[in-house]
Amino acid sequence: MTDRVAPPLLTVEGLTVGYRVRGRVRRTVTDVSFTVPDGAAVALVGESGSGKSTVAGTVLRLGAPNAVVQAGTVRYRGEPLLTLGGRGLRALRGNEIAYVPQDPANSLNPVRTIGSQLTETLRVTGSAGRVVELLDAVGIPRPAEVARKYPHQLSGGMLQRVILASAIAAGPKLLVADEPTSALDVTVQRRVLDLLDRSRAELGLGLLLITHDLALARERCDHLVVLEHGRVREAGPAAAVLRAPRSDYTRQLLSDVPALNAAKFGRPAPIAPAAAARPAIALEGVTKVFARPGVDGGFRALDEVTLRAARGSTHAIVGESGSGKTTIARLVLGLERASAGRVLIDGVPLDPDDPAALRRARRRIQLVHQNPFVALDPRYPAARAVAEPLLRHGIGTRASRAERARELLHLVGLPDHTHDVPPARLSGGQRQRVAIARALALEPEVLVLDEPTSALDVTVQARILELVVELQQRLGSTYLLISHDLGVVRQVADEVTVLRHGVVVESGPADRILVDPADDYTRDLVESVPGWASSDESTPPAAPVPAGL
Incomplete structure (x- = not known):
């Protein structure tokens, strides 16, 4: 038988x-x-x-x-x-059957702690195990402390790991x-994928x-x-x-895969020495301490960080989740005040307590947020969201703003039928393209890019990167790029600063840092990139397409 x-x-x-x-x-x-x-x-x-x-x-x-x-x-x-x-x-x-969604921020209850939500998952599925052990298994540092936090207190990468912990709880x-893994830095991505393997x-x-x-x-x-x-x-x-x-x-x-293609996008011309003397963005000995109940001295997110982003260049900040990358972005945008040190925009210290100065600075500095769903007003369709910065700064007429918004949406690859659609009816990649178009509306001198392509497929990602490089060459904009995607960093960055636990590990030209890192931590980041070891192989030659495909 x-x-x-x-x-x-x-x-x-x-x-x-x-x-x-x-x-x-x-x-x-x-x-x-x-x-x-x-x-x-x-x-x-x-x-x-x-x-x-x-x-x-x-x-x-x-x-x-x-x-x-x-x-x-x-x-x-x-x-x-x-x-x-x-x-x-x-x-x-x-x-x-378990599910890990693309957008972790909308998959957790915002008014309940991480620990209580994971405890409920364990109870509903009848699983044995402890919350702290689950969080540790997916690479979350200080898991007992994280279990007491609420979702809004965690980074996008940490939220994604919480969702993964919930998914694997019942085996x-x-x-x-x-x-x-789109929101995870490369070392945590490797740990999570090793766990799945x-x-x-x-x-x-x-x-x-x-x-x-x-x-x-x-x-x-x-x-x-x-x-x-x-x-x-x-x-x-x-x-x-x-x-x-x-x-x-x-x-x-x-x-179009960044990790498999080292040099695709042209970079702007080298900055002239005279222009480089006064950087577009500078941090001088910046320390940022966040108050934390029950912890003497608070949490030191940044520790005497110094960096300089030359005008017209792209300066990338890389490091694991929680290393302080987004804190730097918030300081540059005036959303936080440094505990010590100075943040300078075009040589002028940024004062978060001066509303008029902040408004002028934000005309020149724009942000592309890591999570486009929370960055866009859910009531506004795509075209209106893109036109909003122009309206708030009193630029153009209603008709010209609408025309400019649709032009930008076309530039980032969104077809006409998406222009009047609210964020909830767009895919994650489409929402990110709307957010990028919105940030470009004012043609800012400084663009802070916080994981700008993490939600994009490789073809759209390549188009977006080509677009921002083209705009940089045309407008002379300065980019501060926060990213865990070292393939993207290698393609577009001029300078790289590597952070670990709020401390600068090393900083210098991207070609040197990413090809011959001096620090073991940077070397580990580079070696964790999927496909990096084979990235120098040539792209497969064109082959005839069989009939029927």
């Missing part, structure tokens, strides 16, 4: 999904098929809007209310999921992860990874499914697909 072959952990066959808008269904995903075997990692990759998150939402039965499954099946261990009743779904979610068999090896955890990071997919996934406009462009073993892609679309995605 022949033994029955166990069905795959997850099977998706011929899935076709659309969204009902004004009585008509707009198809988003068409005839998508793939499997996730036990213990395997399968990556869904493609541009923003390619249908990746729609597939994930359908698998989890968490699609939007207007989502319509027009055809196809989704099976978990051979059992259909699309027709499963509420009780059956509740038994699977959290215990058998699920299938983890659906929608951009789970151990879970796959020891527990047979299957991973469905939705990502735009092809370097990560090549390094960590067994199989790859490439989506374009909701259709499978090609699929197969990750190494084979990325070594010899059959479609022009996949080759374009691969060529």
